[in-house]
Amino acid sequence: xxxxxxxxxxxxxxxxxxxxxxxxxxxxxxxxxxxxxxxxxxxxxxxxxxxxxxxxxxxxxxxxxxxxxxxxxxxxxxxxxxxxxxxxxxxxxxxxxxxxxxxxxxxxxxxxxxxxxxxxxxxxxxxxxxxxxxxxxxxxxxxxxxxxxxxxxxxxxxxxxxxxxxxxxxxxxxxxxxxxxxxxxxxxxxxxxxxxxxxxxxxxxxxxxxxx
Amino acid sequence: xxxxxxxxxxxxxxxxxxxxxxxxxxxxxxxxxxxxxxxxxxxxxxxxxxxxxxxxxxxxxxxxxxxxxxxxxxxxxxxxxxxxxxxxxxxxxxxxxxxxxxxxxxxxxxxxxxxxxxxxxxxxxxxxxxxxxxxxxxxxxxxxxxxxxxxxxxxxxxxxxxxxxxxxxxxxxxxxxxxxxxxxxxxxxxxxxxxxxxxxxxxxxxxxxxxxxxxxxxxxxxxxxxxxxxxxxxxxxxxxxxxxxxxxxxx
Numbered sequence: 019x020x021x022x023x024x025x026x027x028x029x030x031x032x033x034x035x036x037x038x039x040x041x042x043x044x045x046x047x048x049x050x051x052x053x054x055x056x057x058x059x060x061x062x063x064x065x066x067x068x069x070x071x072x073x074x075x076x077x078x079x080x081x082x083x084x085x086x087x088x089x090x091x092x093x094x095x096x097x098x099x100x101x102x103x104x105x106x107x108x109x110x111x112x113x114x115x116x117x118x119x120x121x122x123x124x125x126x127x128x129x130x131x132x133x134x135x136x137x138x139x140x141x142x143x144x145x146x147x148x149x150x151x152x153x154x155x156x157x158x159x160x161x162x163x164x165x166x167x168x169x170x171x172x173x174x175x176x177x178x179x180x181x182x183x184x185x186x187x188x189x190x191x192x193x194x195x196x197x198x199x200x201x202x203x204x205x206x207x208x209x210x211x212x213x214x215x216x217x218x219x220x221x222x223x224x225x226x227x228x229x230x
Numbered sequence: 231x232x233x234x235x236x237x238x239x240x241x242x243x244x245x246x247x248x249x250x251x252x253x254x255x256x257x258x259x260x261x262x263x264x265x266x267x268x269x270x271x272x273x274x275x276x277x278x279x280x281x282x283x284x285x286x287x288x289x290x291x292x293x294x295x296x297x298x299x300x301x302x303x304x305x306x307x308x309x310x311x312x313x314x315x316x317x318x319x320x321x322x323x324x325x326x327x328x329x330x331x332x333x334x335x336x337x338x339x340x341x342x343x344x345x346x347x348x349x350x351x352x353x354x355x356x357x358x359x360x361x362x363x364x365x366x367x368x369x370x371x372x373x374x375x376x377x378x379x380x381x382x383x384x385x386x387x388x389x390x391x392x393x394x395x396x397x398x399x400x401x402x403x404x405x406x407x408x409x410x411x412x413x414x415x416x417x418x419x420x421x422x423x424x425x426x427x428x429x430x431x432x433x434x435x436x437x438x439x440x441x442x443x444x445x446x447x448x449x450x451x452x453x454x455x456x457x458x459x460x461x462x463x464x465x466x467x468x469x470x471x472x473x474x475x476x477x478x479x480x481x
Contacts, residue, residue, distance in 0.1 A: 156402060160395050164385035173381050177374040178402060181409035188413075208413055215405055223398045226319055 032115065035075040039120055042067050047127045055130050061190035064124055064131075065183060068117050068150070075116065076109050076154040077171035080162035089162075093228065102155070102224040106217070109151040109158075117147045134196030142193060142202070145209040146186035152213055153178050156220035159227045182212055252461045258454030265447045266295035290354045293347055295447055299455035301344035301369065306459065307337020308372060312404045315397030327393035328474065331383065332466040334400070336459055338376035345369055368410055375403040 046063055083089045092101055121143060124131055133139045157175050161167050189205040271289060314330035317323075348366065349359040360366065382399055386392035 153402075153406075157399075160382070160399055161385075163391060163395070164382065165387075166385055170381060170385050174378045174399060177371050177378055178406050180371055180374075181406055181413055184410075185413050205413075208409060212406070212409055215409075216402070219402060219405055223319070223401070226394050227398055 032112070035071055035112070035116055036119055038071045038074060039067060039116065039123065042071065043120070043123050043127060055128065057191040057194040058187075060128060060131055061187050061194060064120065064190060065146070065187050068113075068120050068147070069179065069183060071116055071120070072113055072150050072154065073172055073175060074168075075112060076151065077158050077161065077168055077175075079105050079109060079155065080158045081167050084162045098225050098228045099221065101228065102159075102221060105159075106152060106155045106220075109155045110148055113147040113151040114144070117143050131194070133193055135193050135198065138197065138199060138202045139190065139193035141206060142186055142189040142209075145206060145213065146182065146189075149182045149186075149209055149212050149216070150179065152216045152220065153182070156216070156224070156227070159220075159224065178216075182209065185209060185212075248461060248464050251457050251464075255454050255457030255461055258450050259458065262295050262447055262451040262454055266292050266451070269443075269447075290351060293351045295451045297344060297347040297351060298448060299451040300340045300347060302452055303455045303459045304337045304341035304344050304369070304372065306456065307333045307340060308376075308400075308404065310463075311337060312400055315400045318393055318397050319401075324389070324393065324474065325471070327389075327397070328467055328470045329463075330393075330397060330400070332463055332470060334376060334379055335466065336462055338373070338380070340455075340459070341369065341373050341376060345373060364411070368407070371407070371410060375400075375407075378403070 046067070080089075083092060096104075154171075154175055157171060157178065161170050161174060164170055185205050185208050189202055189209075192202055192205075271291070310333040311330045314326045314333065318326040318330060348369070352361060352366070353359045379396060379400055383392055383396050386395060
């Protein structure tokens with residue numbers, strides 16, 4: 019059931035999101051024509067594009083239920099944990115699609131963006147996207163019942179995502195500079211730990227957030 | 231530090247007269263203000279009434295007596311807010327939400343104080359108001375968390391829902407802070423004592439390297455600020471309880 023719902027939503031959410039990515043990247047490329055870019059700046063821009071497109075896309079997940087009035091049905095039909103994991107999986111897929119799109123466009127538009135250690139980069143993008151998705155799922159659930167939802171989402175998500183953001187930016191710039199696997203292991207440990215803590219906590223408290 | 235914490239805990243949960251706390255905090259903070267500002271700083275202190283002059287800091291070092299306690303209280307406020315948020319989720323008693331939000335409000339106030347005193351101090355010792363050193367960044371994130379917490383509360387109308395969701399958010403934010411403290415020092419070199427690469431080799435608990443009389447003033451400041459916090463906390467809780475009773479009567 020939840021998969022069908024996700025499938026239905028993908029179509030309009032994804033198109034808008036991809037357009038968002040394209041436009042923001044185009045704006046950056048136009049702004050930075052002919053300038054020297056070092057790995058730190060490149061990886062920072064990379065993740066900021068993902069962060070903001072994810073924020074505009076992922077916050078919708080519970081809000082749309084609320085707007086269409088389907089919250090009550092979901093509350094009656096499915097158990098809270100099923101709803102939570104359904105939404106989490108959907109958000110993870112969405113972020114993964116998003117970040118792979120950003121990666122592709124990025125390689126095309128920035129000649130300086132040469133990744134010297136591919137496995138580190140891929141692992142970073144994968145874990146970083148999952149981390150973004152996991153934190154934004156629970157925050158989206160929190161804000162679904164509030165007013166001024168989208169503005170609030172950014173304000174709430176940033177402090178929670180900040181440690182992850184710093185880590186992935188650092189790890190990405192390492193991968194561009196060609197850092198080896200051993201150098202990046204602490205970052206990966208941190209990302210995995212973050213993932214477990216956030217998902218575990220969300221699973222425990224989802225009942226409180228979800229029930230009216 | 232631990233002693234102050236244990237002591238404050240025993241006061242928070244025990245029933246000690248608030249007037250004593252109020253008077254004590256006034257006396258202690260007055261002592262800190264007088265001692266912290268008037269005692270001269272000399273290179274070779276002879277008596278207890280002279281502080282060691284730290285090279286490069288000079289008189290600006292005096293702000294430590296206010297900066298460190300403010301930072302400590304802002305963290306304390308957050309922890310107390312978390313504790314009562316957790317308790318609210320467990321017991322669903324409205325009183326716990328009142329306590330949680332009072333602690334968060336005061337914590338935010340002291341967080342701003344710590345940030346302002348810290349950035350003033352940074353201007354005169356490190357050259358700019360803001361350097362994104364790990365500890366500066368983490369107190370900034372703490373301020374952002376407080377800000378988001380109150381933004382969330384103001385966007386939620388119903389009492390019960392507001393209490394529930396803000397408690398969940400506070401705990402979520404609290405859980406991610408340790409990651410930050412863990413990751414930041416590895417990426418950006420620190421300026422505060424105790425950061426990696428510090429030549430004096432001091433630990434994060436920088437008070438250990440302080441002369442005894444400065445340590446005394448600082449710890450008095452810590453206790454004084456903690457008492458001030460407890461007293462303000464108590465006043466706010468009582469005010470909010472009365473407010474809440476009026477609201478109930480209106481319905």
